[in-house]
Amino acid sequence: MKTFTKRQISISGAVLVLLALYPLAVSGSFAMHLMIMVFLFATLGVAWNIMGGYAGMFSFGQAAFFGIGAYTSSFLFTAYHVNPWIGLLAGGVAAAAAAALIGIPCSNLRGHYFAIASIAFAEIVRIHFNNWKLIGAAEGLTIPMQDESLRNFMFHSSKAPYYYIMLAFLLLSLGVCAWVATSRMGFYLRAIKESHDVAKVLGVDVVRYRMAAIMISAFLTAMVGTFYAQYILYLDPESVLILPISVQIVLVSMLGGAGSVMGPVIGAAILLPISEFTRVKLGFKGSGLDMIIYGTLIMLISVYQPQGVWGILQKIGRKKK
């Protein structure tokens, strides 16, 4: 396992302290909302990275796992008063099970065929949920307001608890991703990404490790889904299961740098503020200019820096040495 340099440790320590103090320094809920969204998409990106970045399974269907997580906890809570924290675990398990179910038939699909299959899967889930009366069909679920407490996973007077919970989720998923990346599994996944056949010949159980990557990714993604539901307190298929969410997750990871632990975090830290600020500053004009600027930036980065921002940072780091 690679060891961290002193410099890396001190930088990440300083960043963590700054992030921990952030809620005390800012006023207004929008600044908090922005950071929560950054953490949320960073976590989704990190989860995607485990299967997309390391194992080369480009999933454009993450919204399915996100939605399954959000729906499982919300349905258990509204129908049976199951505590959302337990619902969070249940959602993770449900999403991992769904991932296994879809993973088996897709286990030999490569490259864009896997991407296409993942879109199809997510659309099937969306359409199914859209018609499933038990979970509110197209009308969605409204989560009734409870007293605010950590136990209820619900806070009204301040967004700070949401902020810290989402930050904790991010750190957790980063830990999982770093573990995957540096463990034997990480090397297997990279070998699979380079070539299925070579990996197979070398004795890697391709199906098993691909399945493991999909299931871990699905579990983490579903966990964020539950957070989203508890944060917004309302969900319908249109807000958690649609393709643009899956695309946003891929964008965040690709922009920051797929296949590196911190890549999606950097991607989210760049993309989300741009998208939120352009909406706030320009969206109200109704001209669509915000979307044009947003799209232009994505194009510039993908044309000139396909390794993502993390690639740029690494290049700079290497030059300094």
Add this chain to the structure above:
Amino acid sequence: MGNLTRRNFVIGGGALALSPLIVPRAFAQAKTIKIGALYPLTGNLASTGLDNRRGVELAVEIINGKYDLNLPLARTEGIPGLGGAKLEVVWADTKGEPKNGQAEAERVVTQDHVVGIIGAYQSSVTKVASQATERLKVPYVCSDASSPTLTERGLKYFFRVSPHDGIFAHDQFRFLKDLEAQKKQKVQTVAVLYENTEFGSNVGKEDLRYAQEYGYKVVADISYTNNATDVTSEVGRLIKASPDVLLHASYITDAILFTKTFKEMGFNPKGMLTMAGYIEPGYLPAIKADGNFIIVRSTFALDLAKKKPLVGQVADLFKKKYGIEMSENAARSFMAPFVLAEAISRAKSTDAEAIVKALQGTNIPGDQVIYPWKGIQFDPKTQQNVHATGTLVQIQDQKYLTVWPFESAAADVVWPLPAWKSRK
């Protein structure tokens, strides 16, 4: 553009991004009251959001200026209860997504310190945004989202001026009864057809409930996805069921597809009572004369001007300002700023509790609204306007004409509608 270097391109793009930030802000007036308006100003629903926005803009202009119109606060400048303070709108773009509805409601309240919120158009976004304002204790006056559940949640800070889909569904059945009583037309069976998202399935539910209450037999109950590309099997089932009346809740693309399929397959009920899609500005241009005789629910129609001069005056102002006719969407959003400002004026305060109390006491007479209502008064429990009703318009010669309630009708209803074969 051979000499557009990468560097120039980036610099240009950067400058473009910063330009709105360096435009100097207008000098803040001594007395302005800010309200927040949430609409889908970009994204799929941008054209609708823009329509809503025009309605609100015109309303605020009338409130702030001096107009000889019989509307609340029109003849005075600004808000009289607060010494003529001007109303200022803080626009917020939801992009049509619930999560942005929440974020933008919170942002305009905590950063711009708006004293009230209007809008959102979509029911799902309104639901989430009004939850946020409930937490922040800020009044929300909605006049454009129509899901019945919005006013069934027991929220203290949320008020709705416009009718909801349950009221619209009820109107259709009242129309059928009136038709039997006054025009001696016999109706026994209905078919219920609806798209399956929040809007359509709620209407479907209400239709079934009222059909039972009013004693009509439901011979078909059909739901479908609104992005369907072929509806021949649905229409086939309708033909087989052969209802006297079709009740249809649709968006625009499915409304167009169904109309074409009705004609192709020769589906001939005595009447078609429809919602939403059939009155969108894009429907008639796509379908032309085949849309004739279809009846649509509406809160507003330009021909109301015949009975209500105020409607004509407002519609003229609108046309002068924007160069287009006032649409139903613009007309719906138009009323919310008046209701909110009138309550603030009576409260003589921008304190949220005082405004809510004033809103609860709202009593705007029928001659001061641009719809055919008896006025605006909120139900003490649900805070839904008890006088809100819809009208039914029928497409005749490719124009929407008010045909019900019969007392405010601009044209006689054509019933039963002629069979496709007998149309020229």
